[in-house]
C-alpha cells in the first residue's frame with residue numbers, strides 16, 4: 001500500500017467510527033439532585049429521625065438509576081457499610097433517616113446516590 005492509500009484507509013476507519021457513534025448516541029441522563037436538607041444550618045440529634053430532602057423539579061425524563069441510597073460521610077469518607085436509607089425512589093424527593101450513634105461533630109455530610117453521588121453541605125450531629 002502507498003502512503004496515500006494508508007491515509008485513506010485510516011480516514012475511512014475514523015469516519016466509520018464517527019458514523020457508528022452518531023448512529024447510536026449514548027444517552028447520559030445523569031442527574032445530580034440538589035440536596036435541600038441537611039444543609040449548613042442543620043443540626044441532627046443522635047437517635048432522632050429526620051427527613052433528607054432534595055429538589056426533584058429538574059429531573060430528566062429518563063433516569064439511569066432510580067434506586068436511591070443515602071450514606072453518611074465525614075470529610076468525604078463514606079460509610080458505605082451502613083447506609084442511612086436505601087432502596088427508595090430518587091423521584092420521591094424525601095426519605096426518613098434515623099441518626100446513628102456516631103461521634104458528635106460538625107463535619108458530617110450525606111451522599112445521595114442514584115445516578116451519581118451528590119454531597120450535601122457539611123452539617124452538625126450532636127448527642128442527645
Ligand SMILES: *[C@@H]1O[C@H](CO)[C@@H](O)[C@H](O)[C@H]1NC(C)=O
Pocket residue numbers: 036037038039040041042043
Ligand atoms: C436547611 O435544612 C433545614 C432542616 O435541617 C430546613 O428546615 C431548611 O429549610 C433548609 N434550608 C434550605 C435553604 O433549604
Ligand SMILES: *[C@@H]1O[C@H](CO)[C@@H](O)[C@H](O)[C@H]1NC(C)=O
Pocket residue numbers: 049050051094096
Ligand atoms: C417527613 O416526611 C413525611 C412525608 O414524607 C412527613 O409526613 C413528615 O412529617 C416529615 N417529617 C419531618 C420531621 O419533616
Ligand SMILES: *[C@@H]1O[C@H](CO)[C@@H](O)[C@H](O)[C@H]1NC(C)=O
Pocket residue numbers: 036055056057058
Ligand atoms: C428546585 O429547582 C428548580 C429548578 O432548578 C428551582 O426553580 C427551584 O427554586 C428549586 N427549589 C428549591 C426549593 O430550591
Ligand SMILES: *[C@@H]1O[C@H](CO)[C@@H](O)[C@H](O)[C@H]1NC(C)=O
Pocket residue numbers: 027061062
Ligand atoms: C426516554 O425513554 C423512552 C423509552 O426508552 C424513549 O422513548 C424516550 O425518547 C426517552 N426520552 C428522552 C427525553 O430521552
Ligand SMILES: *[C@@H]1O[C@H](CO)[C@@H](O)[C@H](O)[C@H]1NC(C)=O
Pocket residue numbers: 087
Ligand atoms: C426494594 O423495594 C421494592 C419495592 O419498593 C421491593 O420489591 C424490593 O424487594 C426491595 N429490595 C430490597 C433489596 O429491599
Ligand SMILES: *[C@@H]1O[C@H](CO)[C@@H](O)[C@H](O)[C@H]1NC(C)=O
Pocket residue numbers: 075107109119120121122
Ligand atoms: C466539610 O468539612 C471538611 C473538613 O472537615 C472539608 O474538607 C470539606 O471541604 C467540607 N465540605 C463541604 C461540602 O463544605
